[in-house]
Amino acid sequence: MIILYGIKNCDTVRKATKWLEANDIAHQLYDFKKQPLTAELLTEFVSQSDWSLLLNKRSTTFRNLPDEIKNNLTDEVIFATVLEQPTLLKRPLLPLNGELNLGFKVDQYQTLFANK
Numbered sequence: 001m002i003i004l005y006g007i008k009n010c011d012t013v014r015k016a017t018k019w020l021e022a023n024d025i026a027h028q029l030y031d032f033k034k035q036p037l038t039a040e041l042l043t044e045f046v047s048q049s050d051w052s053l054l055l056n057k058r059s060t061t062f063r064n065l066p067d068e069i070k071n072n073l074t075d076e077v078i079f080a081t082v083l084e085q086p087t088l089l090k091r092p093l094l095p096l097n098g099e100l101n102l103g104f105k106v107d108q109y110q111t112l113f114a115n116k
Contacts, residue, residue, distance in 0.1 A: 003028050003029075004016060006030075006032065006091035006092035007033050007087060007091060008031045008033070010092070012104050013091050016094070037083060045093060048098070054090060055073075055089070059088060090103055091103070
């Protein structure tokens with residue numbers, strides 16, 4: 001079963017979910033507001049991507065971070081901060097075939113699921 005990671009009320013997550021449903025692709029939403037982001041899961045995301053891509057610096061959550069965090073974005077600081085505030089991650093996150101796909105674009109999903 002495909003797991004889509006994000007938050008239910010995110011517009012982009014809703015678009016991805018609607019696309020998956022419209023294309024009869026069985027999936028499950030892992031909602032960070034209802035289910036905790038674990039250190040193991042975050043480690044898996046980081047192993048498949050890069051903080052520069054994972055971190056949503058345009059989010060309200062990021063903009064509201066204290067300057068001492070924003071000005072000290074070491075791997076350790078980012079990891080701990082994202083564990084506390086998973087809405088700092090770009091959404092949705094879709095692990096598929098050993099790759100972590102970030103965000104949602106129709107043509108991207110059409111390519112990802114062309115053989116499904």
